[in-house]
Amino acid sequence: MGDIIYTSPVIRCLKNQLENVEIHYLTKPSFKFLLDNNPYLDQLHLLQPKLADTISALKKEQFDIVIDLHNSLRSLLVKTQLGVKSSTYKKERLKKWLAIKWKINLIKPDHLVDRYLKTVAFLGIKNDAKAIDYFLPADALSIEKILPHYYNKPYIAFVIGATHFTKRMPNNKVIELCEQLNLPVILLGGKDVEDNANAIHQATIDKTVNMVGKINLNDSVTIVKNAAHVIGFDTGLTHIAEAFNKKLVTIWGSTVPELLGVQPYQVDHHYEAGVELSCRPCSKFGLSACPKKHFNCMKTIELEKIVNFIIHE
Structure with a gap:
């Protein structure tokens, strides 16, 4: 959940800094609620039980670019099958293993947001230095309803x-x-x-x-x-x-x-x-x-x- 939350500045910067851009987001159904109310997204896609069905649905969208902020085997398969230009977040797996196993820390203490933003830097995207986004739904209960004694x-x-x-x-x-x-x-x-x-x-x-x-x-x-x-x-x-x-x-x-x-x-x-x-x-x-x-x-x-x-x- 935290990883998805930290992608929100990337979504916002892409939407605000590129002209006529349409942004789609692919995630698991269990994380849908984190993105449902994000005004910077044009469409939300959810992973289907069969990856082939997900890829088939995505192909119909005719994307120009894929930004892979997960860097997993599944996202590799999606990128390969879509066959368009892509950019992938670098996880530095070896450096993390060295830091945990041998306490040899070669990782710069850059924030995950900044690491994600490097993935879209080739598009001219800059960090807007604003906080992460979380958008509550319009029908969310007020604090008066949830904790009336602490309003x-x-x-x-x-x-x-x-x-x-x-x-x-x-x-x-x-x-x-x-x-x-x-x-x-x-x-x-x-x-x-x-x-x-x-x-x-x-x-x-x-x-x-x-x-x-x-x-x-x-x-x-x-x-x-x-x-x-x-x-x-x-x-x-x-x-x-x-x-x-x-x-x-x-x-x-x-x-x-x-x-x-x-x-x-x-x-x-x-x-x-x-x-x-x-x-x-x-x-x-x-x-x-x-x-x-x-x-x-x-x-x-x-x-x-x-x-x-x-x-x-």
């Missing part, structure tokens, strides 16, 4: 979800952090972290509101959009917060943002919480358990620095 009141949105265990801070650390914060905390995340959310809420019942697994993503985005501060792990909703220039704390465990270029983009006030360790990073996208069994990348994060940023920033 026009300051609160902190805490995104406690993340796909992999090593990207989530242990419950006891989250509880300790919530207890030290000076504003009510709204817990956000998917059904996969409902048990975590219930444990955290029970321990901080006077400080937190548990919305985890109870609302859809766009409702969660509305809560983030209206928050005074946002705290989150390395996950899609945390990155979406960047679209609204939120005062943002990102918490990093086994992954490091510079490796993939996913540090907050065009955000005025941001604190990156992480610990320098010889074993970090241990993966690109997170793991189901700490390979070293100690999980010090999350367990030793200094909560005081997060609290100070929230209170004083």
Whole structure:
């Protein structure tokens, strides 16, 4: 989800900087909601169960250029079959492997947006230095409907979800952090972290509101959009917060943002919480358990620095 969110400046720059351009976007059906309301897109195509059917439908569009921001076997097959001029995002797989396996970091800390934009530079496209885009649907619920008790009141949105265990801070650390914060905390995340959310809420019942697994993503985005501060792990909703220039704390465990270029983009006030360790990073996208069994990348994060940023920033 985060990778798709960071393609939004590319879409915007293409639409605004080229004359009479028609932009189509191909993605999985599960990510349709991220692009449905983007005004810079002319048409959205969804991958069909059979790739041949997808390619057949795309051929009818008679494209002039294919921009491949995924660089996968599937996108290679699409490009090959369409047989038109193409430009492909360079993933630097070997350099990432060296950084993780041998801690030899040869990757420039360029943001993923800038890496993507290099793919369209041959068209004369320049970075417009604006934030990422996220467009809520016209019928999205207002904050008054989702959290009536917090309408026009300051609160902190805490995104406690993340796909992999090593990207989530242990419950006891989250509880300790919530207890030290000076504003009510709204817990956000998917059904996969409902048990975590219930444990955290029970321990901080006077400080937190548990919305985890109870609302859809766009409702969660509305809560983030209206928050005074946002705290989150390395996950899609945390990155979406960047679209609204939120005062943002990102918490990093086994992954490091510079490796993939996913540090907050065009955000005025941001604190990156992480610990320098010889074993970090241990993966690109997170793991189901700490390979070293100690999980010090999350367990030793200094909560005081997060609290100070929230209170004083």
